[in-house]
Amino acid sequence: MTKYASGLDTSELMARAEELIDAASNRYRITVQVANRAKRRRYEDFDSGDEVMMKPVLRAIVEMSDELTQPDIIGV
Numbered sequence: 055m056t057k058y059a060s061g062l063d064t065s066e067l068m069a070r071a072e073e074l075i076d077a078a079s080n081r082y083r084i085t086v087q088v089a090n091r092a093k094r095r096r097y098e099d100f101d102s103g104d105e106v107m108m109k110p111v112l113r114a115i116v117e118m119s120d121e122l123t124q125p126d127i128i129g130v
Contacts, residue, residue: 088115092113
C-alpha cells in the first residue's frame with residue numbers, strides 16, 4: 055500500500071472516492087466537480103508558493119469526502 059503525505063493509504067483514498075460517487079446523483083458531474091476543485095487548488099497552491107505534499111486531485115477527493123461525511127465543516 056502506498057502512503058501519502060497526509061497519512062492516507064490507497065485503500066482509504068479509494069473508499070473516499072467511492073463514497074463521493076455513491077452519494078452523487080451523476081458520476082460525470084461529481085468527476086467534473088473534483089477536477090474543478092483540484093484545478094482551483096492547484097492554482098491557489100502555485101500562487102502561495104507553499105510546497106504541498108499531496109497532489110491536487112487527491113486533496114480534492116479528501117476535502118469533498120470530508121464535506122460529505124462532516125457537514126459541520128462547511129457550516130450546513
